[in-house]
Amino acid sequence: MSTTHTRSLVGGAASSSEVDGLPGPGRCLVMGILNVTPDSFSDGGLYADSRRAVDRGLELAAQGADLVDVGGESTRPGARPVALEEELARTVPVVRELARAGVSTSIDTMHAPVARAAVEAGARMVNDVSGGLADPAMARAVAATGVPYVATHWRAPSRVMDRHADYEDVVAEVAAELTRRICQLLDQGVDPARLVFDPGLGFAKRPEHDWTLLAGLGVLRQLGFPLLVGASRKRFIGAALAEGGAGEVPPGGRDAATAAVSALAALNGAFCVRVHDVRAGLDAVCMASAYLTHLDGHH
Ligand code: PMM
Numbered sequence: 001m002s003t004t005h006t007r008s009l010v011g012g013a014a015s016s017s018e019v020d021g022l023p024g025p026g027r028c029l030v031m032g033i034l035n036v037t038p039d040s041f042s043d044g045g046l047y048a049d050s051r052r053a054v055d056r057g058l059e060l061a062a063q064g065a066d067l068v069d070v071g072g073e074s075t076r077p078g079a080r081p082v083a084l085e086e087e088l089a090r091t092v093p094v095v096r097e098l099a100r101a102g103v104s105t106s107i108d109t110m111h112a113p114v115a116r117a118a119v120e121a122g123a124r125m126v127n128d129v130s131g132g133l134a135d136p137a138m139a140r141a142v143a144a145t146g147v148p149y150v151a152t153h154w155r156a157p158s159r160v161m162d163r164h165a166d167y168e169d170v171v172a173e174v175a176a177e178l179t180r181r182i183c184q185l186l187d188q189g190v191d192p193a194r195l196v197f198d199p200g201l202g203f204a205k206r207p208e209h210d211w212t213l214l215a216g217l218g219v220l221r222q223l224g225f226p227l228l229v230g231a232s233r234k235r236f237i238g239a240a241l242a243e244g245g246a247g248e249v250p251p252g253g254r255d256a257a258t259a260a261v262s263a264l265a266a267l268n269g270a271f272c273v274r275v276h277d278v279r280a281g282l283d284a285v286c287m288a289s290a291y292l293t294h295l296d297g298h299h
Contacts, residue, residue, distance in 0.1 A: 032065030071108030143189030226271030
């Protein structure tokens with residue numbers, strides 16, 4: 001292990017820094033994924049979808065999610081955008097109901113009008129996988145709301161992102177591109193104390209890029225912003241399982257491996273992990289936290 005990585009591992013516990021406006025349990029946060037998209041909720045009308053989505057959000061919160069991330073547009077490779085009205089109709093009622101029930105939510109959107117409406121409905125954070133690149137109005141909208149903002153490394157829309165997965169030094173390039181992005185966000189009034197940084201695993205990345213970024217979290221942390229890691233069920237996990245001899249494991253069978261990756265992320269100083277399986281994710285970050293407490297005792 002390199003000196004940099006050793007240092008970041010040792011510094012991990014202290015890095016679970018707090019972000020103004022978010023829960024601060026003193027460990028890596030767990031964000032539960034709630035995708036209100038037709039592929040996740042295939043039958044019934046919009047109302048039935050909303051009801052089921054709210055129930056699922058309540059369940060994620062009961063399992064220990066610090067935040068429930070509500071998204072109405074799929075960002076999978078090759079996915080096509082949905083109409084703004086549709087995205088609003090899918091997400092805002094769900095955010096409102098969850099907020100009423102006392103659940104902390106974030107809104108997973110690339111669109112300023114959705115971010116604004118969701119915050120009005122009670123969302124406590126805006127999670128934008130495009131880091132403000134998909135909608136030039138996003139930075140100002142976020143600055144006006146004053147809620148925390150997750151800026152993710154992004155190069156192109158999901159439909160074409162796989163064509164942009166070329167890197168010579170993925171950690172250095174992601175760090176440089178995100179730093180440029182963050183400077184622009186700050187220029188537009190986004191509060192640096194409410195900014196969270198995300199390397200964007202799977203977004204214009206091949207599996208080897210995702211692994212290199214995960215191993216380089218310590219380097220990314222040196223940029224000085226809390227890090228969110230969204231590894232759950234992604235292709236690079238399936239690829240590693242296949243290489244390890246587990247064969248082709250479909251996304252639904254990757255939760256145990258995701259929990260292992262969440263523990264690695266938390267050990268390396270992640271501020272938050274975004275996961276489908278909240279119970280396993282919470283166990284993983286708690287184990288990392290206990291480990292780090294004892295590791296600190298040896299330095
Ligand atoms: N990944 C997805 C969606 N939203 N948000 C953040 N901040 N980071 C991510 O890595 C991320 C995200 C795509 O995964 P899904 O389709 O399983 O939700």
